[in-house]
Amino acid sequence: MSEDPLPPEDQPPSGEDLLGLAPSPFAHPEWALNMMLVAAIPFLLLGLFAHPVWLLLGGPFIAVLVIWLTVRVVQWRRPPPPAVDADERSDV
DSSP: OOOOOOOGGGSOOOHHHHHHHSOOTTOOOTHHHHHHHHHHHHHHHHHHHTOTHHHHHTHHHHHHHHHHHHHHHHHHHSOOOOOOOTTTOSOO
16 A cells, blocks of 8 residues: 655655755845955956055955856856757667
């Protein structure tokens, strides 16, 4: 004899349920990165040409700019993934 499945309220949550329940604590609006990148430019220019204290004040903005540029360069230098034909896939 097979057991009857548990009612939905008594079943343990699936992995998708566990991942989708809580919003990310690091969620930012779409414009937040753009704002950081745009604000980094004046801080960097003022720090290099006016007074070095601007490098200290704009440090978080400049750090985001450096990380963003590093990621873009790594993505640009990485070769594209090879195209896989559907006939050659083993999981189909």
